[in-house]
Amino acid sequence: MVRKRATLKDVAALANVSRATAARALNSYGYVGDETAQKVQAAAEKLGYRGNRLAQALRNGQLPIVGCILGDIQNPFFARIAHDIEVLARECGHNLVIGSSEEELDQEISLLSSLRSLSIRGFIVAPTSATNNAHLQSLNLENVPLVLIDRVAEDVESDHVVVDNEGGARKAVEYLIAMGHRRIGLLQDDMRIFTSRERMTGYRTALAASGIAPDDRLIAVSQSTVEHAVDATIRLFSQKMPPTALFTVDSLMTQGALLAFRSMGISIPHDVSLIGFDDFNLATFTDPQITVVSQPVSEIGRAAARLLFDRLSGKSDPPQKIRFETKLIVRGSVSRHSAG
Amino acid sequence: MVRKRATLKDVAALANVSRATAARALNSYGYVGDETAQKVQAAAEKLGYRGNRLAQALRNGQLPIVGCILGDIQNPFFARIAHDIEVLARECGHNLVIGSSEEELDQEISLLSSLRSLSIRGFIVAPTSATNNAHLQSLNLENVPLVLIDRVAEDVESDHVVVDNEGGARKAVEYLIAMGHRRIGLLQDDMRIFTSRERMTGYRTALAASGIAPDDRLIAVSQSTVEHAVDATIRLFSQKMPPTALFTVDSLMTQGALLAFRSMGISIPHDVSLIGFDDFNLATFTDPQITVVSQPVSEIGRAAARLLFDRLSGKSDPPQKIRFETKLIVRGSVSRHSAG
């Protein structure tokens, strides 16, 4: 048998008061007699009344939900962030809607549009594109709080939380150069992505500082999945003059590179040196352990959520721009290359 | 300047028709004159009108959102499932709210209650507890579609999608026994969890079938994170008579075990043999490659979402119970143990 949800009207009827009084009693505002309040509470209890958040939201304009659009939940980096945001959202009495853009701008736009029509209170977005952001700007126009995460979008004035991608990449490549490498490969994802650009810039800057001419044949572009990274790595290292070292821009791609090297019989660090951006679980299990640029993953999500909920509670400072440091963690996947 | 969202009323006013007519034109139902329809479309276009889904939902009872409560998004297994569900939900014009119970029953209950007050259309849940499920039963009572995923809940009549946990565990342990092991450790998570129980049963069954007495000292319980698994493994293998082989019940725990072994100087498969439930990215990179029981992760989420959307579109067959096969993938982490 299908039981309908009890509404405020039902509660009011059972308690023999008007809807207005029932609402006052349940939300404790305005004047309500003690006795009346008790009656209403009892009635609500008895009916198992729970307010319809939809109706509440329609009335006062917003749903206690925040939206979060990330590149790919399957990337442990984003999974961690999503998790941290959800925890903080829950603490603040909100639910979290998670959407994945799958690094497609179109999907990001349609997802955002669909979530906006839900009158969601605010958004945390890792924008797919660094440049193409009318949809994000329009959030500003309509005063919907937005926090950018992991990536910055040009022309969008809002809080953001990112890491020092360029510096991290530079440190990694400088280290490779210091170890004697000159043919340094780069395995990166789509250039529209902000982090990809910044890491690429760090890579180029480090090369330039040492007077090493950039070489496009050393750069492979792949989607950020293990499978795609395997293929891209194989292509990169099937050339006549393959790199002697590789820098990968995220942990899934690092793992792809590892698998590719194994399948090609290339040994680390003997045949090739490797540094990955973003640490991962088994980086210290592999033999050798993998040298990485680590970012403070556990702080990013919390920081972004913090910023968003500050906005939601009315803070109107100028946009805050948080940039976390990255750190080169030297382990064993880089060996000295004697110039030949 | 803050622009307000255009409402149907605005569109109607601009097109010089009533709200009712505007609604008809935009949703194409009932009779509308061609010319009028055009006018309305144009007005909507001009104002950038997008319907308020809250209002729509309040009117017709439900929001085009499905909820999904999983154990932990950071587990790649659940991340993959969440991703697949989201993709299918999007195809069906729905958004996905993801919550994480963090394997706490209380959290699962409060999350569910909070999502229900959103008038969400249906749920996909991986219940924390195999037995304690009044909150899930009440979904049945109020006719809210529910699909259980990865885990079954007693006394809850609903579709579910699980894998053959017991069989998978049995195959793994039988294989270890066939390779001469008799002191076989089990690294498992909380016994309230359905999969944990089933895998444990498989483990016990295999032992019993070979006349091996169970020994509680060989069983370690840990939360399903790499860090906790490391600790649990270290405790397990610090005993006087440690196991000669270990079976771990999920991939994060497998990875934890790997890290623990490394830190303890225990080598696989020389000192200890290892089989993990659930495959993972680097299982074929490590040396030796890790033998695992694999489950068809890519099908689970889709299957569950499929079932849910079938229900949402009115299907009312008896509950469907899907159980996928698991497969023992033999790689190199198990070696023959000569009885000592």
Added chain:
DNA sequence: AGACAATGTGAGATCGATCTCACACATATT
């Protein structure tokens, strides 16, 4: 011509909760 459908449109109710306003009654203040 009269009856009857088909087509097109608007007024108003509805979903459920909230909030403003008006009113009633009591007590306090001049």
Added chain:
DNA sequence: AATATGTGTGAGATCGATCTCACATTGTCT
């Protein structure tokens, strides 16, 4: 006694979209 203040309550508007119903207007068939 007359006015002000404090308390407690209900009627009704509101949020935005949808849907029922009533009312036109046209065309069609006997």
